[in-house]
Amino acid sequence: MGETAEKIEADILVIGGGPAGCWAAWNAAANGASVVLIDKGYVGTSGATAAGNTTTIYTRRGTAERAATVGQRVRLGHGFTEAERVERVLDRTLENLDLLAKWGYDFPSYEDGRPYRGMLRGPDYLRFMRQKLIKARVKVIDHCPVEQLLVSDGAVAGAVARFRRSGETLEIRSGAVVIATGGCAFLSGALGTHNLTGDGYLMAAEAGAVLSGMEFSAQYGISPAYSSVTKGVVYFWGTFSDEQGNVLTAPGDRQSVVASELIRGPVYAILDKASPRLQEGFRRGQPNIFVPFDRMGIDPFKERFPITLRHEGTVRGTGGLKIDHRSTTTVPGLFAAGDAATRQGMSGASTGGGGPNSSWAMATGSWAGEDAASYVRSLGANWRAREARTTNQRKTPSSPPSSDDLNSVVAQTKQQILPLDGGYFRNQESLSKASSILSDLWDDEAWRSGDRAKVREAEALIATSRWATESALLRKESRGLQRRTDFPDPNPLLARSIDSGGTDDIWASFQPQQKMSAAS
Amino acid sequence: MIEIVSEDRCVKCDLCVDACPDNVFDAVPDSAPVIARQSDCQTCFLCELFCPTDALYVSPLSEAIEGSTETDLIAKGVMGSFRREMGWKNAKPRGTAGDMSYRIFETGTITP
Numbered sequence: 093m094g095e096t097a098e099k100i101e102a103d104i105l106v107i108g109g110g111p112a113g114c115w116a117a118w119n120a121a122a123n124g125a126s127v128v129l130i131d132k133g134y135v136g137t138s139g140a141t142a143a144g145n146t147t148t149i150y151t152r153r154g155t156a157e158r159a160a161t162v163g164q165r166v167r168l169g170h171g172f173t174e175a176e177r178v179e180r181v182l183d184r185t186l187e188n189l190d191l192l193a194k195w196g197y198d199f200p201s202y203e204d205g206r207p208y209r210g211m212l213r214g215p216d217y218l219r220f221m222r223q224k225l226i227k228a229r230v231k232v233i234d235h236c237p238v239e240q241l242l243v244s245d246g247a248v249a250g251a252v253a254r255f256r257r258s259g260e261t262l263e264i265r266s267g268a269v270v271i272a273t274g275g276c277a278f279l280s281g282a283l284g285t286h287n288l289t290g291d292g293y294l295m296a297a298e299a300g301a302v303l304s305g306m307e308f309s310a311q312y313g314i315s316p317a318y319s320s321v322t323k324g325v326v327y328f329w330g331t332f333s334d335e336q337g338n339v340l341t342a343p344g345d346r347q348s349v350v351a352s353e354l355i356r357g358p359v360y361a362i363l364d365k366a367s368p369r370l371q372e373g374f375r376r377g378q379p380n381i382f383v384p385f386d387r388m389g390i391d392p393f394k395e396r397f398p399i400t401l402r403h404e405g406t407v408r409g410t411g412g413l414k415i416d417h418r419s420t421t422t423v424p425g426l427f428a429a430g431d432a433a434t435r436q437g438m439s440g441a442s443t444g445g446g447g448p449n450s451s452w453a454m455a456t457g458s459w460a461g462e463d464a465a466s467y468v469r470s471l472g473a474n475w476r477a478r479e480a481r482t483t484n485q486r487k488t489p490s491s492p493p494s495s496d497d498l499n500s501v502v503a504q505t506k507q508q509i510l511p512l513d514g515g516y517f518r519n520q521e522s523l524s525k526a527s528s529i530l531s532d533l534w535d536d537e538a539w540r541s542g543d544r545a546k547v548r549e550a551e552a553l554i555a556t557s558r559w560a561t562e563s564a565l566l567r568k569e570s571r572g573l574q575r576r577t578d579f580p581d582p583n584p585l586l587a588r589s590i591d592s593g594g595t596d597d598i599w600a601s602f603q604p605q606q607k608m609s610a611a612s
Numbered sequence: 613m614i615e616i617v618s619e620d621r622c623v624k625c626d627l628c629v630d631a632c633p634d635n636v637f638d639a640v641p642d643s644a645p646v647i648a649r650q651s652d653c654q655t656c657f658l659c660e661l662f663c664p665t666d667a668l669y670v671s672p673l674s675e676a677i678e679g680s681t682e683t684d685l686i687a688k689g690v691m692g693s694f695r696r697e698m699g700w701k702n703a704k705p706r707g708t709a710g711d712m713s714y715r716i717f718e719t720g721t722i723t724p
Binding site for chain 2: 133134136137138139142143145147148149160161164197198199200201202208210211213215216219220234235256257281283284285286287316318319320321325328329369370372373374375376377378379380382383384385386387388446447
């Protein structure tokens with residue numbers, strides 16, 4: 093394990109300080125547990141929610157609004173959505189949004205004075221949660237990436253982290269661990285995703301956890317070509333055109349139309365269908381989209397601008413750690429929440445970006461906090477005396493550190509996943525080639541001698557790419573985000589989930605029947 | 613990407629050093645923080661929100677250098693524009709209630 097500068101103890105360790113981690117930490121503390129919340133960046137700005145606005149779903153069971161959302165999830169889920177799970181997630185979301193209001197979060201109002209709770213402003217929401225956690229005596233640790241989990245007799249017993257600035261290690265012994273590290277966007281440059289490199293998947297898999305639905309990770313978001321801002325909502329009021337100005341009207345979803353054309357040449361957008369009233373709503377609601385346009389001197393409502401697609405991976409796709417009907421993973425003492433967990437039960441084979449994912453984070457985060465607290469109570473006081481061992485058995489190679497090697501490994505990994513031709517549209521040949529290159533990169537030891545945090549990020553990127561690639565190879569059909577050019581149609585016999593896992597030996601396999609949940 | 617830390621405006625509070633999720637800045641004793649790892653910047657603009665004196669400029673170009681000067685940006689009124697639009701003051705959100713995003717859903721074009 094190397095030198096450990098500091099050792100601390102808490103009933104529950106929550107890894108990742110986005111919405112899911114914050115709700116997990118608050119609920120664990122509210123249930124009497126001592127809690128450490130640790131983030132590799134800063135709790136309040138880390139992750140995909142902090143960097144923008146996020147839609148939430150504020151509906152009551154039994155209403156037409158609720159039925160519309162559940163109906164849409166089921167329709168877009170391509171056979172994987174569980175309606176009752178969506179209902180439960182949205183019930184908990186309503187409860188949490190009401191709690192935020194009760195705590196004094198400054199929600200906006202409609203013009204007639206009714207409160208509006210259908211949108212949260214990322215940095216405002218997460219700063220509010222941070223303050224709330226500090227008042228609830230949660231110990232918040234920033235800029236300290238977790239490197240690996242600790243296990244004791246098959247159960248997760250803590251983690252080892254390393255402060256980014258001092259390089260010193262921190263050992264945290266805990267009764268349970270919640271993974272809330274978000275999804276993985278493969279360093280595509282999509283907004284707020286630079287920290288989202290699949291770290292939580294890797295450390296969980298090393299402890300024996302199973303993933304599910306990793307083939308449903310080929311989600312791409314539209315952004316201006318020069319920009320990180322992958323906020324897709326505005327493009328519902330947009331018109332897309334090619335270099336010559338011909339309007340793109342090909343059949344299919346808008347992402348696929350744009351993807352097909354981008355493989356051929358530049359694509360442009362103009363937000364010409366937004367009414368003046370909506371334009372004002374956008375500007376007053378989403379400065380993170382419009383301030384960058386202003387700085388570029390572009391009026392997106394009046395002039396067209398070049399766009400691109402950026403990979404959003406499992407941040408907006410639905411693959412992730414396999415959980416039961418709440419937030420328990422397949423490993424004792426390990427819970428997963430938010431984008432770190434598979435969202436197939438809510439959004440199936442399609443993107444859960446926006447309201448579904450933000451609601452999922454609130455509900456699964458809360459459940460993870462509650463269930464981790466009862467799990468730790470069931471352990472009694474004895475967990476503090478457990479012997480624990482590290483889960484990453486790999487030795488650091490003795491070769492001299494080379495950042496060139498590391499950068500090249502990251503670039504090669506991205507090249508297997510990001511390009512539209514191969515990533516968005518796949519086939520046996522493209523996936524097999526990626527599988528073989530990724531396997532060679534993983535097996536190579538030489539590049540692993542550099543900066544520990546960067547090496548672990550690169551390992552997580554490769555491992556996540558491999559689970560996604562092996563799962564996509566196995567699913568010989570097209571369904572939702574899985575687009576196989578060699579199998580363009582869905583196969584009704586394959587409406588079953590694919591689990592995956594392993595690190596040195598990657599595996600993927602269909603599950604016997606449509607059952608998204610781990611045994612509970 | 614982050615391009616400017618204004619020496620004139622910076623009050624050396626180092627809030628940006630802490631708030632940056634990607635550890636882009638290094639604090640410097642008795643001086644303004646430096647942009648130590650520019651290529652790690654994810655162009656999220658959040659450091660600008662936390663800056664109490666509008667001393668930072670993040671260019672909307674996420675993969676290239678814009679190269680604007682502080683003088684140009686001040687003349688154009690751009691320094692701090694994201695913070696003003698978001699309604700943050702002294703590193704605290706003060707514009708949360710001004711969000712008009714409900715208009716996105718009022719025509720029924722999309723279901724949340």
